[in-house]
Amino acid sequence: MESGTAMAKQAERKADRLDAHAWIEAALDATAKGGVGTVRVEPLAAALKVTKGSFYWHFVDRQALIDAMLAHWAEGRIAAIRQHATSTEAPAATLRKLADLYIHHANWRGLAIELAIRAFAHGNAGARKAVRTVDKERLKDVKALFAALGWPSQEAQARAVLFYSYLFGRSLLDVNAVTPQASAIAIEALLQPAR
Amino acid sequence: MESGTAMAKQAERKADRLDAHAWIEAALDATAKGGVGTVRVEPLAAALKVTKGSFYWHFVDRQALIDAMLAHWAEGRIAAIRQHATSTEAPAATLRKLADLYIHHANWRGLAIELAIRAFAHGNAGARKAVRTVDKERLKDVKALFAALGWPSQEAQARAVLFYSYLFGRSLLDVNAVTPQASAIAIEALLQPAR
DNA sequence: ACCTGAACACCGTTCAAGT
DNA sequence: ACCTGAACACCGTTCAAGT
Numbered sequence: 001m002e003s004g005t006a007m008a009k010q011a012e013r014k015a016d017r018l019d020a021h022a023w024i025e026a027a028l029d030a031t032a033k034g035g036v037g038t039v040r041v042e043p044l045a046a047a048l049k050v051t052k053g054s055f056y057w058h059f060v061d062r063q064a065l066i067d068a069m070l071a072h073w074a075e076g077r078i079a080a081i082r083q084h085a086t087s088t089e090a091p092a093a094t095l096r097k098l099a100d101l102y103i104h105h106a107n108w109r110g111l112a113i114e115l116a117i118r119a120f121a122h123g124n125a126g127a128r129k130a131v132r133t134v135d136k137e138r139l140k141d142v143k144a145l146f147a148a149l150g151w152p153s154q155e156a157q158a159r160a161v162l163f164y165s166y167l168f169g170r171s172l173l174d175v176n177a178v179t180p181q182a183s184a185i186a187i188e189a190l191l192q193p194a195r
Numbered sequence: 196m197e198s199g200t201a202m203a204k205q206a207e208r209k210a211d212r213l214d215a216h217a218w219i220e221a222a223l224d225a226t227a228k229g230g231v232g233t234v235r236v237e238p239l240a241a242a243l244k245v246t247k248g249s250f251y252w253h254f255v256d257r258q259a260l261i262d263a264m265l266a267h268w269a270e271g272r273i274a275a276i277r278q279h280a281t282s283t284e285a286p287a288a289t290l291r292k293l294a295d296l297y298i299h300h301a302n303w304r305g306l307a308i309e310l311a312i313r314a315f316a317h318g319n320a321g322a323r324k325a326v327r328t329v330d331k332e333r334l335k336d337v338k339a340l341f342a343a344l345g346w347p348s349q350e351a352q353a354r355a356v357l358f359y360s361y362l363f364g365r366s367l368l369d370v371n372a373v374t375p376q377a378s379a380i381a382i383e384a385l386l387q388p389a390r
Numbered sequence: 391a392c393c394t395g396a397a398c399a400c401c402g403t404t405c406a407a408g409t
Numbered sequence: 410a411c412c413t414g415a416a417c418a419c420c421g422t423t424c425a426a427g428t
Contacts, residue, residue, distance in 0.1 A: 033318055034318045034319075035230065035231075035232055035314060035315060035317075035318065036230075037230055037231070037232020037233065038232065112317055115313075115314055115317060115367075116314055116317070118310075118314075118367045119311055119315075120230065120314075122230075122307055122310060122311070123228055123229045123230065123307075128369075131369060132369045135368055135369045154376065157374070157377065158376060158380050158381075161368065161373050161374070162361070162377065162380075162381050164364065164368060165360075165361050165364035165367075165368060165373070165381075166357070167364065168363070168364035168368070169359065169360035169361055169362065169363035169364025169365070169367070170356075170360040170364070172313045172314075172360075172363045172364070172367075173330055173356065173359060173360060173363070174323075174326060174327045174331075178356050178360070179353070179356070181353060182356045185353050186353075186360075189384075
């Protein structure tokens with residue numbers, strides 16, 4: 001167990017001492033609520049109840065915090081998809097569960113961060129790289145699941161792209177416009193096993 | 196014709212006098228390049244070669260500019276979809292042309308603005324309302340096209356949602372991951388006439 | 391090892407004055 | 410009718426000093 005480390009961390013917190021990770025978490029909160037543009041030093045310092053000057057012990061500047069946030073996000077997403085895609089159950093069930101994570105807004109904060117970072121990536125090279133890394137792993141793992149359903153390589157790749165395109169696009173539309181029936185039709189059509 | 200008005204406008208421009216629309220266009224440029232968060236008074240004033248003080252003749256504050264930009268965007272998108280969806284050609288051809296507008300990045304600036312505003316809408320009520328208005332019209336018009344292909348109301352609505360979900364989602368993914376084949380498979384599957 | 395507090399530059403906002 | 414220029418507040422950044 002790591003209870004020793006955890007207790008040490010707790011002691012640090014008690015002494016009102018922060019680490020870089022505390023700033024990254026605060027940055028992710030801001031990103032979820034208002035986009036990457038709202039990751040700003042002074043409001044974050046206020047939320048963490050320290051002066052803005054202390055920020056510069058942990059990061060050289062605002063950009064460094066954003067870069068660290070992107071790296072942390074990419075790492076977490078890659079670990080998550082590997083865990084979710086590696087399952088002992090049937091591939092169709094695994095894919096259905098993956099889709100559910102997006103469709104039922106199980107984690108609206110995660111989805112908000114995801115969309116905010118993808119929007120930011122259109123004008124920022126660092127974010128583009130993070131998104132590219134995550135997409136590569138997700139499409140690889142989901143392609144493998146479609147391959148397990150019987151599709152040849154190229155078809156499996158196309159379906160993996162459709163799978164994620166639909167899930168992301170859906171969350172950009174006004175939620176009221178997307179009926180549960182429409183989602184069910186789309187996902188079940190994708191999950192048809194290869195003939 | 197409106198050449199009289201146009202010439203008067205030109206004269207104004209010549210005298211280095213701006214109207215609210217010039218600021219809105221500059222705001223849209225910023226939105227396309229860096230997201231709504233980069234719509235900032237001083238950089239915009241610099242781009243328009245006026246002092247930032249003059250901005251406040253046209254708008255009460257930065258938020259008013261963003262609101263005006265959103266209203267202008269929504270109006271333009273609604274006019275555009277009405278024009279594109281009202282066609283004398285076959286409904287499948289009309290839908291294929293609509294999809295092409297997104298897939299072949301005919302207008303990357305328009306797509307960047309679209310995605311930036313949709314991302315912003317997740318944390319902003321005004322942007323949410325603009326997106327909702329545009330979605331309502333687009334889904335209505337595209338649903339009518341699918342209905343013309345023979346689908347009953349509910350199926351037509353589901354396909355309209357899939358149509359836009361896919362087009363938006365696709366543009367969030369790393370473009371390199373989305374092969375032309377995958378796009379063709381998706382769009383042609385949607386455009387199958389009702390049996 | 392992490393934080394404070396003061397300093398300065400940058401940008402949003404106001405407003406009196408210009409044309 | 411639209412713009413300038415000065416003023417002030419807010420936030421990013423620096424840095425000497427604290428614990």
